[in-house]
Amino acid sequence: MSSTTHEAHHGHDDHHHAPYGITRWLFTTNHKDLGVLYMTFGLLMFFIGGAMAMVIRAELFQPGYNLVDPYFFNQMTTMHALVMIFGAVMPALTGLANWLVPVQIGAPDMALPRVNNWAFWLLPAGFVLLLATLFMPGGGPAAGWTMYPPLVLQLGDAFPFLIFAVHILGISSIMGSINIVATILNMRAPGMTLMKMPLFVWTWLITGFLMIAVMPVLAGAVTMLLTDQYFGTSFFDAAGGGDPVMFQHIFWFFGHPEVYILILPAFGIVSAILPTFSRKPLFGYSSMVYATAAIAFLSFIVWAHHMFTVGLPLAGQLFFMFATMLVAVPTGVKIFNWMATMWRGSMSFETPMLFAIAFVILFTVGGLSGVMLALAPVDLQYHDTYFVVAHFHYVLVSGTVFAIMAGVYYWLPKWTGHMYDERLGKWHFWVSTISVNVLFFPQHFLGLAGMPRRIPDYALQFAEFNMISSIGGFVFGFSQLLFVWIIIKCVRGGEKASDQVWDGAQGLEWTLPSPAPYHSFETPPVVR
Ligand code: HEM
Numbered sequence: 431m432s433s434t435t436h437e438a439h440h441g442h443d444d445h446h447h448a449p450y451g452i453t454r455w456l457f458t459t460n461h462k463d464l465g466v467l468y469m470t471f472g473l474l475m476f477f478i479g480g481a482m483a484m485v486i487r488a489e490l491f492q493p494g495y496n497l498v499d500p501y502f503f504n505q506m507t508t509m510h511a512l513v514m515i516f517g518a519v520m521p522a523l524t525g526l527a528n529w530l531v532p533v534q535i536g537a538p539d540m541a542l543p544r545v546n547n548w549a550f551w552l553l554p555a556g557f558v559l560l561l562a563t564l565f566m567p568g569g570g571p572a573a574g575w576t577m578y579p580p581l582v583l584q585l586g587d588a589f590p591f592l593i594f595a596v597h598i599l600g601i602s603s604i605m606g607s608i609n610i611v612a613t614i615l616n617m618r619a620p621g622m623t624l625m626k627m628p629l630f631v632w633t634w635l636i637t638g639f640l641m642i643a644v645m646p647v648l649a650g651a652v653t654m655l656l657t658d659q660y661f662g663t664s665f666f667d668a669a670g671g672g673d674p675v676m677f678q679h680i681f682w683f684f685g686h687p688e689v690y691i692l693i694l695p696a697f698g699i700v701s702a703i704l705p706t707f708s709r710k711p712l713f714g715y716s717s718m719v720y721a722t723a724a725i726a727f728l729s730f731i732v733w734a735h736h737m738f739t740v741g742l743p744l745a746g747q748l749f750f751m752f753a754t755m756l757v758a759v760p761t762g763v764k765i766f767n768w769m770a771t772m773w774r775g776s777m778s779f780e781t782p783m784l785f786a787i788a789f790v791i792l793f794t795v796g797g798l799s800g801v802m803l804a805l806a807p808v809d810l811q812y813h814d815t816y817f818v819v820a821h822f823h824y825v826l827v828s829g830t831v832f833a834i835m836a837g838v839y840y841w842l843p844k845w846t847g848h849m850y851d852e853r854l855g856k857w858h859f860w861v862s863t864i865s866v867n868v869l870f871f872p873q874h875f876l877g878l879a880g881m882p883r884r885i886p887d888y889a890l891q892f893a894e895f896n897m898i899s900s901i902g903g904f905v906f907g908f909s910q911l912l913f914v915w916i917i918i919k920c921v922r923g924g925e926k927a928s929d930q931v932w933d934g935a936q937g938l939e940w941t942l943p944s945p946a947p948y949h950s951f952e953t954p955p956v957v958r
């Protein structure tokens with residue numbers, strides 16, 4: 431990455447006082463304030479979605495119906511997923527983008543600040559609606575986050591609210607991503623060519639396009655559900671000439687790219703952290719950019735690997751199997767580049783680095799079980815078992831969530847002006863990493879042995895591994911309270927952070943004071 435010269439902003443941080451009080455947060459158009467709002471909201475939802483996961487793991491602690499009634503159990507699995515995906519991970523990543531993209535490209539703010547405010551405030555509205563469905567006659571959505579008909583059509587009063595909530599969350603994501611794309615394409619400082627942008631900016635540019643492409647597809651799919659239910663259409667109803675499998679095609683044309691929306695920005699975060707703590711530039715920068723683009727392209731042509739069991743024609747199964755396995759190539763490029771970045775670097779192991787290294791290792795575990803699932807003939811056995819649950823949680827929890835945590839530790843001193851408590855950070859890391867493996871690794875075995883997912887009770891032979899998994903889950907859940915405490919402590923005070931914070935850190939954000947001023951780069955820095 432190129433180095434920079436700038437004089438403009440040092441010492442002017444006191445010129446513009448941030449507005450204060452509740453109106454600051456309600457009406458703000460400031461990218462840093464909105465970044466903070468998004469991330470705080472994501473953290474809150476992480477705990478709400480996490481509490482639902484704990485209900486599930488408590489029920490599964492022992493075989494038998496123990497704690498909640500089966501219908502409520504199904505509501506928990508469904509809502510847990512919706513809350514984690516749309517409430518925790520996407521907003522946390524968007525919050526990081528809000529805070530970092532303008533600063534990393536030397537812009538004063540996002541391109542569309544008022545859109546930014548709206549995009550954020552739609553989220554709480556959408557989630558109030560979504561969570562309210564739990565209290566409606568007939569209960570909340572319980573047909574899985576994939577909302578397959580005809581099962582989802584059996585939902586009670588909550589059904590139109592579920593769909594309205596999905597629309598609101600979708601509109602929010604589309605607005606947010608249009609803003610990020612517009613910012614990156616229009617607001618770069620002089621000299622900041624595309625191929626000089628930090629990788630986090632690149633991954634978000636590509637993610638932005640993915641979101642703009644697929645969120646409307648989801649909106650279309652759920653709108654068709656709505657008209658099937660209330661307006662006499664039969665898109666997905668065989669009795670009227672429709673086809674429920676078509677819903678799955680449309681859903682997964684959204685759903686597969688969606689999982690890349692959750693992982694690509696995580697790649698960007700890790701690509702920022704590994705070079706810093708290895709004190710070496712990122713290995714293979716341009717191949718990282720092309721690999722990201724290749725993964726994004728491939729994500730559009732692999733959707734039916736979720737549907738090997740619906741009775742696809744053989745040629746279809748083969749196409750989707752090979753296309754899916756092709757994704758391993760650019761992903762492999764990335765993993766090797768990360769390893770080459772660390773190779774013979776002078777590494778040090780502060781908390782962000784530990785989370786980033788754990789990301790590389792555990793994401794690879796998730797990737798490898800993904801290749802196994804891509805094999806059409808064996809997927810017939812694994813489909814809808816706990817093997818799948820293990821696979822995607824390795825990717826989403828010890829992958830994306832770990833990357834987000836790495837990013838929070840990495841940039842926290844820049845946000846607050848204080849160093850976080852490194853000793854507590856290490857505790858958080860080790861307890862999380864050990865417990866996340868205790869939680870999800872045994873689920874591979876459960877799946878291979880045939881335990882189905884989305885069930886509140888199971889056969890006796892699955893008892894031990896479920897108990898181990900639940901214990902891991904409770905430890906993981908409670909250890910996240912430590913994370914919150916570390917953040918609060920760091921906001922309140924602590925050792926003063928320098929401007930560069932980490933001695934290997936490169937990039938425009940580290941040229942700003944810590945904490946960064948309310949307005950940064952009013953005069954664009956010059957990038958060489
Ligand atoms: C942080 C700790 C987490 C725990 C302990 C946890 C636990 C669980 C459990 C027990 C299930 C139910 C599996 C089943 O019965 O089929 C589940 C499902 C799921 N989880 Fe998580 N989860 C966690 C985090 C996440 C995150 C961060 C995401 C996404 C970003 C996520 C996405 C999902 C999805 C998509 C499902 C499938 C729901 C369905 O079958 O419709 N989880 N999780």
Ligand SMILES: [Cu+2]
Pocket residue numbers: 685686689732733735736
């Ligand atoms: Cu997929």
